[in-house]
Amino acid sequence: MRTPEGRPLRVLLVDDDPLVRMGLRTMLGGLPDLVVVGEADDGAEVSDLVTTTRPDVVLMDLKMPGTDGITATARLRDHPDAPAVIVLTTYDADDQVLQALRAGAAGYVLKHTPPADIVDAVRRAAAGEPVLSPTVLAGLIQHVTTPDGERREARELLGALTERERAIANAIARGLTNREIAAELYLSTATVKAHLTRLMAKLDVANRTQVAVLLHAAE
Template sequence: MACVSRPLRVLIVDDDALVRTGLAMMLDGAEGIAVVGEAADGEEAVALAGTHFPDVVLMDLRMPGVDGVAATRRLRGTPRPPEVVVLTTFDSDDDILRALRAGASGYLLKDTPPPRIAEAVRRAADGEPVLSPRVARRLMDRVAVHAESRRRARTALAALSPREYEVALAVARGLSNAEIAAELLLSVATVKAHVSTVLAKLALDNRTQLALLAHDAGLE
């Protein structure tokens, strides 16, 4: 957390000089915030952070050379890691998740109003996560979709008998009928019968679909 007795030190990282200039002018005019440096790529950002020790880094995502994700990961691994808030035009699920997994504490889009960017800097310095509303909705939608897929898959598998369930999980693990028979102490003919019944009950066409269903249920 940043010391409250001095302005928050901010490093701006963007490969567009006009964007850097605009952000610097806006943030330098915000109460309690001081821009201590500007970098055009991730490599320069890491170097400047080691000199200026910013509290918060506003990080562009896609830049030549070392991109924002790699730079974020490197910054968060330093002895005095700054908070990193991604500020980008890209809001794909992959971009968002890569940045957050690398250690970013915030993800804002460049259409975010200037006062909200300044507020995000303050919140990030206080250890609070900050997300653009659109980004937050995408993450919630992703979680909801995955949760619903898991619920449906588990509901479907719950219709199986205990023995059918064991066979289904064995199929999902990639075992052959002979291997399943040996593991569950059944005949191969009995295993084949169980597999056929499982596929019919679940309205599936093949073993691959069964494996995918188990994956969706989080059981493979």
């Protein structure tokens, strides 16, 4: 998969383990539609590297001795042309994964995930498609109790959506792609994208995964 401009997808690797970075660089570097444009071993370096290397996707380790992946991900939310962030983790039931998703990550992959699945996640994140299945997301959320204040805030935000926007938000939480949502709601894909842009602005979220997190938080 290439960008609309026809160039390879640009990937930034952030992990304090040089062996992990080497493995990812070797795996991604051998593909014609992907290129590794930079590496960092500390989240503190990410913002500046994003400015200089302009990645489409950041593969972000969660636990680093300096600035952690959650903090680094949150700092990218207001970055111009912010890339999609996929967090790397060892455990799929880690509370920090959910915190990273709330901070703006598009999804996560386990470090022992098969290479083909990691590549697929990078391509899907770059395309703005779901990286995290709703089943996995629901399982994560079960490990963290949503405070009443956050639940009320989530419900207030969702209350500002139109009926059509709420239907699209619910479909996103079920893991549907824009094309699948368009077919289900008898809309064009362009119309779905327009509704999605508006509802994300109303909810003040950066990506589809955060829409799903917000819906689950309101339950």
